[in-house]
Amino acid sequence: MNEPIFHYYGNKAGVEGADQIKQVIDDATRGSEYYKRQQEKRQQVLQKVNKMQMELENYNKNEQKKKEIKEIIQNKVKEFQINTDRIWAHFDMDMFYVACELLDKPELKDKPVAVGQSIVSTANYVARKYGVRSAMPTFVAKKLCPDIIFIPCHFEKYKSVSNIFMTILKKYDDNLESMGLDEANLDLTQYINNSQEDPAILCENIRKDIFLATQLTASCGIGPNKMIAKLASEINKPNGMHVVQQTPTAVLNFLEKLPVRKIPGIGNITEQILTGLNFNTCKDVRDRADQLYIIFTPKTFEYIFYSCWGVARNYHVEFEDQHSISCQRTFSSISTQREFEDKIDYIADKLAEEMQSEEKVGNHLTLIIKTAKFEIRNKSLQLNQYTNQAKQISIYGKQLLKIMQLDEPIRLLGLKMSSLANEKQIQKQSISTYFKRQYEKSVGQENIASVKGSKSHQISEDNDSINKERLQQQELSKPDIISDDEASSISNQILSGVNSKSHQSQAQQQQYLQKQQAQPKSFRCPICNKEIDCKGNNTVLNKHIDRCITQQNVIVEQSDESNRNFSEQKKKVSSKIESKAQKSLNFFKK
DNA sequence: GGGAATTGATATC
DNA sequence: TTCCAGATATCAATTCCC
Numbered sequence: 104m105n106e107p108i109f110h111y112y113g114n115k116a117g118v119e120g121a122d123q124i125k126q127v128i129d130d131a132t133r134g135s136e137y138y139k140r141q142q143e144k145r146q147q148v149l150q151k152v153n154k155m156q157m158e159l160e161n162y163n164k165n166e167q168k169k170k171e172i173k174e175i176i177q178n179k180v181k182e183f184q185i186n187t188d189r190i191w192a193h194f195d196m197d198m199f200y201v202a203c204e205l206l207d208k209p210e211l212k213d214k215p216v217a218v219g220q221s222i223v224s225t226a227n228y229v230a231r232k233y234g235v236r237s238a239m240p241t242f243v244a245k246k247l248c249p250d251i252i253f254i255p256c257h258f259e260k261y262k263s264v265s266n267i268f269m270t271i272l273k274k275y276d277d278n279l280e281s282m283g284l285d286e287a288n289l290d291l292t293q294y295i296n297n298s299q300e301d302p303a304i305l306c307e308n309i310r311k312d313i314f315l316a317t318q319l320t321a322s323c324g325i326g327p328n329k330m331i332a333k334l335a336s337e338i339n340k341p342n343g344m345h346v347v348q349q350t351p352t353a354v355l356n357f358l359e360k361l362p363v364r365k366i367p368g369i370g371n372i373t374e375q376i377l378t379g380l381n382f383n384t385c386k387d388v389r390d391r392a393d394q395l396y397i398i399f400t401p402k403t404f405e406y407i408f409y410s411c412w413g414v415a416r417n418y419h420v421e422f423e424d425q426h427s428i429s430c431q432r433t434f435s436s437i438s439t440q441r442e443f444e445d446k447i448d449y450i451a452d453k454l455a456e457e458m459q460s461e462e463k464v465g466n467h468l469t470l471i472i473k474t475a476k477f478e479i480r481n482k483s484l485q486l487n488q489y490t491n492q493a494k495q496i497s498i499y500g501k502q503l504l505k506i507m508q509l510d511e512p513i514r515l516l517g518l519k520m521s522s523l524a525n526e527k528q529i530q531k532q533s534i535s536t537y538f539k540r541q542y543e544k545s546v547g548q549e550n551i552a553s554v555k556g557s558k559s560h561q562i563s564e565d566n567d568s569i570n571k572e573r574l575q576q577q578e579l580s581k582p583d584i585i586s587d588d589e590a591s592s593i594s595n596q597i598l599s600g601v602n603s604k605s606h607q608s609q610a611q612q613q614q615y616l617q618k619q620q621a622q623p624k625s626f627r628c629p630i631c632n633k634e635i636d637c638k639g640n641n642t643v644l645n646k647h648i649d650r651c652i653t654q655q656n657v658i659v660e661q662s663d664e665s666n667r668n669f670s671e672q673k674k675k676v677s678s679k680i681e682s683k684a685q686k687s688l689n690f691f692k693k
Numbered sequence: 694g695g696g697a698a699t700t701g702a703t704a705t706c
Numbered sequence: 707t708t709c710c711a712g713a714t715a716t717c718a719a720t721t722c723c724c
Contacts, residue, residue, distance in 0.1 A: 137710050222711045224706090237706085240710035283706045368716095370704045402717065429713060469699095477710085483699060517712085 124234030140477035152379035185351040193332035197341035199285035330415035354413035385411035431517025438512040455493035464489035465520035470503035473515035
C-alpha cells in the first residue's frame with residue numbers, strides 16, 4: 104500500500120531529488136480522505152490491468168486470432184501515411200501566470216513563487232526545483248518548500264498579456280487555435296509558402312517579438328501537425344525551441360522513445376494502464392499494436408495507435424458552440440438538508456448570472472456533488488422549457504437533490520446547464536409562437552403547437568412518483584412569473600424561454616407568417632394587454648413588445664419578495680474573465 | 694435490438 | 707492554522723424506451 108498514487112515526473116524541468124519529493128508528498132497526504140479515495144481508485148485501476156492482462160494471455164495463446172489481428176494492424180499501417188506537407192508551430196508561454204505576476208513584482212524573481220489559492224495553478228522554476236507543480240494542493244507545496252510565496256490569481260492581468268501574445272501570433276495564422284490563455288497552435292504553411300522563410304528562423308523571430316512586447320518568454324515547437332508541434336514545444340522548455348523536420352522518418356524518430364504519457368489525451372489513469380501492460384514508449388505501442396487492439400475500445404485504440412505513429416490532425420476545425428455552462432463550489436463539509444438547499448440557491452444564482460451574461464438558456468440540468476469522501480455523483484433532468492432564471496434553476500436543482508437521496512456529508516456542489524440555446528433566438532421563437540396562436544384564435548383554429556405538448560416534456564401521465572413530483576414542482580415553479588392570464592403566461596415564456604422542440608416547423612412558421620401578412624390586423628400585446636394597430640408592420644409590433652418585455656422583467660422581479668434577493672445579487676459584478684480563462688478547446692478532436 | 698438518455702470516468706488548462 | 711479547484715469536453719458503460 105506504500106505505492107505512490109501519482110507517478111512523479113523527475114524529468115520535469117526544474118525538479119530535483121524525485122525520491123525525497125515523493126516521500127514528502129506521501130507523508131503530507133497519508134491518512135486523509137482524499138488519499139484513501141485515491142488508493143481505492145488505484146486498486147480499481149490495478150484490477151482493470153489484471154483483467155486486461157488475462158485477456159492478453161488468452162489472446163497470445165490463440166494463434167489464429169493473433170494472425171487475424173496482426174493482419175488488421177498491418178493493413179492499418181499500410182493505409183495511413185504520415186502527412187508532412189504542412190508546417191505547424193505551437194507556442195507556449197513559460198510559467199504564464201507566475202510570469203505575469205513577476206512583471207509587477209520583479210524582486211520575487213529568484214524566490215519560489217506560485218499562483219493559486221487552495222491549489223497551485225502555476226509555479227516558477229525556483230519553486231519547481233522543490234517539487235512544487237501545477238494542480239498540487241497548496242499545503243503540500245508549503246511542506247515541500249516552506250518559503251514559497253503564494254499570489255492569488257489575477258485573470259484580468261493574464262488576459263491582457265494573452266491578448267498581446269495572440270495578436271502577435273495572428274499575423275502568421277489568423278485562424279490560430281488557442282488553448283487557454285498561454286498556448287496557441289498555428290498552421291504556418293501558407294505564410295511560409297508565401298514568404299519562403301525558414302520556419303525555425305521565423306519562429307525564433309516570433310519568440311523575440313513576444314518577448315519585446317510582453318517581457319515574457321515563450322517556448323515553441325515546430326512539426327508537421329498539431330500534436331507533433333505541441334510535443335516539440337516541451338522539449339526545450341523554458342525559453343527554447345525544438346524543430347521536428349518535415350519527414351516521416353524525423354517524426355517516427357522523435358516519437359520513438361517518447362513516454363506514452365506525453366501524448367495529449369493520455370493522462371494519469373491511461374498511463375497507469377499502459378505502463379501496467381508494459382507499453383512505456385510510443386515504440387512499444389507501435390510494436391505491439393495488436394495487443395492494444397485487443398484490450399481497448401475501437402476509439403481509444405485508434406487514438407493511441409495513430410498518435411504513436413505521429414498521425415494527428417493537420418488542419419483547423421471550425422469553432423463549435425459551447426455545450427454547457429456550469430458552476431461548482433467546494434466548501435467545508437455540510438450535511439443537513441437546509442445547508443444543501445442553501446448551497447443550491449447560491450450556485451443556481453451564480454449559474455443564472457453566468458448564463459444571462461452569456462445570453463444563453465438551457466433545458467438540461469445536472470446536479471453534481473462530491474461527498475466528504477471525495478466520491479463524485481451526479482443526476483440530471485430534462486427540463487420542459489429553456490431557462491436561465493435562478494429561481495427556476497434552484498427549484499429543479501432541489502428536485503434533483505431529492506432524487507439523489509443524499510445521506511452523507513458533501514464538500515462540493517455544482518449545477519451544470521446543457522442543451523444550450525441562444526436566449527434571443529428562443530425569445531424570438533416564443534414571440535412567433537404567441538402570434539401564431541393569436542392568429543389561429545382569430546381564425547378559429549386549434550393551436551398547432553403548445554409549450555406543454557413538447558416532445559422533450561418528459562413528465563408524462565404515468566405513475567412514476569418521481570415524474571409526479573417533478574410535475575408538481577414545475578407547477579409550483581410557475582406562479583412566480585405566470586398568472587392565469589394568458590398575457591402573463593406568454594410573457595413568462597418570453598422571459599424564461601420556451602422549449603424549441605415544441606415549436607412548429609420552419610415551414611409552418613413560414614406559412615403562418617404569410618397568412619399573417621395577407622390578413623393584417625391589430626393585436627393585443629401579450630404583456631401590457633393594449634391593442635396595437637400594427638398595420639401589417641411587424642417591426643412596430645416587435646418594438647412595442649421589446650419595450651414591454653424589458654418593463655415586465657422589472658415588474659415581475661419587483662413584485663416577488665423572494666425574487667428581490669435574486670435581483671439584488673444579480674447586480675453584483677461577476678468575474679467573467681476567470682471562467683473564460685478556463686475554457687479550453689479539445690485539442691486533438693478530429 | 695437499437696437508439697437516446699443518463700451516469701461515470703478521464704483529460705486538459 | 708487550515709489540509710486536494712473549477713470549467714468544460716469526450717468517451718464508455720449502463721439504463722430506458724420504442
